Amino acid sequence: MTDATALRRRTQDLLRAHPPADTDRADFLRARFDAGLAWVHYPEGLGGLGAPRALQAVVDAELEAAGAPDNDPRRIGIGLGMAAPTVLAYGTEEQKRRWLRPLWTGDEVWCQLFSEPGAGSDLAALGTRAIRDGDSWVVNGQKVWTSSAHTARWAILIARTDPDLPKHRGISYFVCDMTDPGVQVRPLRQITGEAEFNEVFLTDVRIPDTHRLGDVGDGWKVAQTTLMNERVAIGGMRLPREGGMIAPVAETWRSRPELRTHDLHQRLLGLWVEAEVARLTGERLRQQLAQGQPGPEGSGMKLTFARLNQQISGLEVELLGDEGLLYDDWTMRRPEIVDFTGREAGYRYLRSKGNSIEGGTSEVLLNIVAERVLGLPSEPRTDKDIAWKDLAR
Amino acid sequence: MSTPAPADLLYSETEDQLRTAVRSLLADHCAATAVLARIASGHPHDTETWKTLAGEMGLAGLLVPERLGGQGASHREAAVVLEELGRAVAPVPYLTSAVIATETLLGCPVDAPEVAAPLEALASGRTIGAVAVPSATAPDGTYPRARREGDGRLYGRIAAVADAGAADVLLVPADDGLYAVATDQDGVTVLPRTSLDLTRPVADVVLDGALAPQALTTETAVAVRRGLLAGAGLLASEQLGLADWCLTEAVAHTRQRHQFNRPVGSFQALKHRLAELWLAVAGVRAAARNAADALATGSAEAPLAVALAQSYSAPVAVRAAEEALQLHGGIGMTWEHPVHLYLKRAKSDSIALGTAGRHREKLAELVNLRFENR
Numbered sequence: 001m002t003d004a005t006a007l008r009r010r011t012q013d014l015l016r017a018h019p020p021a022d023t024d025r026a027d028f029l030r031a032r033f034d035a036g037l038a039w040v041h042y043p044e045g046l047g048g049l050g051a052p053r054a055l056q057a058v059v060d061a062e063l064e065a066a067g068a069p070d071n072d073p074r075r076i077g078i079g080l081g082m083a084a085p086t087v088l089a090y091g092t093e094e095q096k097r098r099w100l101r102p103l104w105t106g107d108e109v110w111c112q113l114f115s116e117p118g119a120g121s122d123l124a125a126l127g128t129r130a131i132r133d134g135d136s137w138v139v140n141g142q143k144v145w146t147s148s149a150h151t152a153r154w155a156i157l158i159a160r161t162d163p164d165l166p167k168h169r170g171i172s173y174f175v176c177d178m179t180d181p182g183v184q185v186r187p188l189r190q191i192t193g194e195a196e197f198n199e200v201f202l203t204d205v206r207i208p209d210t211h212r213l214g215d216v217g218d219g220w221k222v223a224q225t226t227l228m229n230e231r232v233a234i235g236g237m238r239l240p241r242e243g244g245m246i247a248p249v250a251e252t253w254r255s256r257p258e259l260r261t262h263d264l265h266q267r268l269l270g271l272w273v274e275a276e277v278a279r280l281t282g283e284r285l286r287q288q289l290a291q292g293q294p295g296p297e298g299s300g301m302k303l304t305f306a307r308l309n310q311q312i313s314g315l316e317v318e319l320l321g322d323e324g325l326l327y328d329d330w331t332m333r334r335p336e337i338v339d340f341t342g343r344e345a346g347y348r349y350l351r352s353k354g355n356s357i358e359g360g361t362s363e364v365l366l367n368i369v370a371e372r373v374l375g376l377p378s379e380p381r382t383d384k385d386i387a388w389k390d391l392a393r
Numbered sequence: 394m395s396t397p398a399p400a401d402l403l404y405s406e407t408e409d410q411l412r413t414a415v416r417s418l419l420a421d422h423c424a425a426t427a428v429l430a431r432i433a434s435g436h437p438h439d440t441e442t443w444k445t446l447a448g449e450m451g452l453a454g455l456l457v458p459e460r461l462g463g464q465g466a467s468h469r470e471a472a473v474v475l476e477e478l479g480r481a482v483a484p485v486p487y488l489t490s491a492v493i494a495t496e497t498l499l500g501c502p503v504d505a506p507e508v509a510a511p512l513e514a515l516a517s518g519r520t521i522g523a524v525a526v527p528s529a530t531a532p533d534g535t536y537p538r539a540r541r542e543g544d545g546r547l548y549g550r551i552a553a554v555a556d557a558g559a560a561d562v563l564l565v566p567a568d569d570g571l572y573a574v575a576t577d578q579d580g581v582t583v584l585p586r587t588s589l590d591l592t593r594p595v596a597d598v599v600l601d602g603a604l605a606p607q608a609l610t611t612e613t614a615v616a617v618r619r620g621l622l623a624g625a626g627l628l629a630s631e632q633l634g635l636a637d638w639c640l641t642e643a644v645a646h647t648r649q650r651h652q653f654n655r656p657v658g659s660f661q662a663l664k665h666r667l668a669e670l671w672l673a674v675a676g677v678r679a680a681a682r683n684a685a686d687a688l689a690t691g692s693a694e695a696p697l698a699v700a701l702a703q704s705y706s707a708p709v710a711v712r713a714a715e716e717a718l719q720l721h722g723g724i725g726m727t728w729e730h731p732v733h734l735y736l737k738r739a740k741s742d743s744i745a746l747g748t749a750g751r752h753r754e755k756l757a758e759l760v761n762l763r764f765e766n767r
């Protein structure tokens with residue numbers, strides 16, 4: 001049941017039973033999930049068939065050719081990329097059944113309540129407290145930079161359950177109901193004018209113990225699964241040649257000879273080369289994954305794309321000359337969709353500044369590559385073995 | 394902009410085995426100390442290692458079909474050999490003879506005896522060949538041509554030909570065709586030059602009445618371009634091996650070298666530089682595999698894949714060697730430590746077969762991003 005031919009047949013069966021042209025979008029997505037064609041590498045009964053991950057492409061191609069709707073991954077990126085793999089790895093059977101289906105279909109949006117005003121790169125220093133009260137936990141604290149908190153039904157949340165232990169050890173991992181009356185979401189306006197992210201205040205939020213993922217005190221370990229998947233999700237999308245940020249710049253170059261200068265030409269060619277090499281590096285990574293031999297290149301893709309997005313969009317604004325002085329729209333909005341490449345050059349230039357901050361800053365990712373991939377020693381540390389409550393802040 | 398079907402960017406099991414075999418040969422016979430000693434002797438080319446590699450292991454014939462006396466393998470395997478040769482800065486004429494000269498002959502009418510004979514000799518490793526064009530010539534660059542007079546003899550001077558000092562036969566582009574000229578015949582002088590690259594030295598070729606009765610082909614430009622294109626594409630694999638050695642050595646050194654009561658590799662300023670270098674080397678690996686695969690499959694994409702690989706790889710290899718030197722401190726500046734061999738090779742490689750800038754211009758043409766509209 002796991003080869004390409006069988007998957008193709010199964011996809012055709014789905015299309016026949018639920019013709020996209022006269023099936024409601026949400027119904028089609030639910031049927032696709034139940035047929036195991038949502039993410040074929042997930043287990044049976046949870047939207048998958050236990051097939052090799054690489055075979056997803058076969059299903060996607062068939063569905064696209066038939067004009068079937070997709071689940072709009074840009075709207076539910078945090079659910080798909082971070083919450084789902086964590087629920088799959090650490091959830092009980094009941095938790096997986098409750099959350100994964102509406103997560104995948106987009107019926108329920110997820111957000112990530114990790115960062116705090118006092119805990120960003122040093123996430124393990126977080127201070128949001130969860131105190132046990134019978135069958136549930138009472139949570140108090142403040143989270144920040146929470147993308148999609150305004151559309152989310154659920155959140156993955158890490159909170160401190162034991163302040164007397166060193167910081168990495170006293171953390172637990174929960175799924176928080178965003179409709180709880182103690183959750184207050186306020187928009188934070190970004191340099192682009194809009195507010196993708198929010199600050200979230202948690203006041204006596206009650207979380208049933210059945211919404212805990214992993215053991216009490218094991219939250220840091222569980223969070224590693226989330227963070228690793230976040231970086232792969234951000235860096236790992238498949239692009240066509242001249243896809244992504246380089247596309248509009250190259251098009252402008254071709255169609256507007258009056259904008260050309262020699263300096264811009266040299267920089268454009270240099271970035272075109274780097275973008276194509278980055279695309280091939282990502283392709284090589286995918287080929288390794290498909291063979292079941294994940295390479296360390298994965299940790300690098302996010303770093304490369306962050307730098308390239310910033311340099312390419314910066315070049316684009318310059319290339320546009322007079323038009324580079326304009327901006328499409330400063331209206332404060334709370335978008336449902338995050339699209340790095342959408343809108344005009346000025347937006348791309350500003351939005352891509354976040355690429356080297358969100359999901360781990362580039363400085364922190366370089367530390368990770370240096371230590372985990374190259375095996376270089378860590379900096380001497382003073383924070384590992386003292387109780388969280390005694391840390392400097 | 395169309396996207397080609399993705400090339401196979403990984404290494405097959407056979408390719409991994411080949412790598413292991415070449416690496417162990419080089420570890421036994423071509424260690425850095427041996428390379429340095431050979432340079433002091435004034436005979437830079439390692440003929441012993443060449444005999445084993447080219448003859449006994451049969452690696453000089455990888456690109457040549459079996460019916461023509463070769464191994465019938467492809468550019469993918471030759472690329473793996475070059476990675477290992479780059480990792481060892483081995484002074485053997487593999488790129489120049491087994492790739493560029495061999496591929497140039499493959500671009501001639503191979504069934505004609507005057508082509509088949511030298512091709513078989515090169516494939517067996519008995520004979521070393523070099524194309525008599527300046528080392529810096531890009532795949533579709535211009536190069537000087539010898540003059541062939543009515544007496545059927547060649548005249549002219551070609552400067553800075555890579556590995557000409559090791560060659561038994563030169564493939565000489567002349568005004569009316571391409572000719573094979575033995576280096577030991579009358580009217581041929583090879584003048585070794587003091588070269589920046591100690592392990593792939595250049596020499597000037599002087600032709601003063603060398604007898605050249607029969608052309609290999611009259612389509613000189615086609616054959617030479619084919620040779621140089623394969624050379625430029627596979628040079629990226631040599632640069633990959635070289636850069637990977639530099640990165641590995643720099644990491645190893647900074648992990649064990651202590652200053653300020655800690656390994657210098659624990660200072661973030663160095664960790665970040667090494668992590669950035671690792672990212673760049675990962676890019677070279679993808680670009681080099683892509684070029685090797687495009688050449689191996691005879692893809693129409695090959696010129697683009699080669700131009701891309703050379704636009705990217707040469708500067709990374711130079712940077713890797715420069716970083717390795719800097720992070721070794723004073724030791725890196727000594728003749729005794731091998732890092733200078735890598736720096737000299739990397740810098741020379743950045744000129745060989747066209748600079749990165751030339752390859753970028755080529756790319757601009759291929760993907761319609763020229764400065765001027767045509």
Ligand SMILES: Cc1cc2nc3c(=O)[nH]c(=O)nc-3n(C[C@H](O)[C@H](O)[C@H](O)COP(=O)(O)OP(=O)(O)OC[C@H]3O[C@@H](n4cnc5c(N)ncnc54)[C@H](O)[C@@H]3O)c2cc1C
Binds near residue numbers: 122144148361362
């Ligand atoms: C657009 C956007 C969306 C986001 N969405 C979410 C979300 O949905 N959920 C969520 O939980 N978080 C989210 N974040 C938060 C993000 O993960 C944090 O901003 C990030 O981890 C950095 O933390 P910080 O802002 O506190 O910066 P700090 O950690 O204070 O960093 C300040 C500077 O110091 C550097 N630095 C810190 N430590 C080191 C070190 N050890 N070595 C070298 N340099 C160091 C950093 O690189 C940075 O340059 C989002 C951020 C952005 C920009």
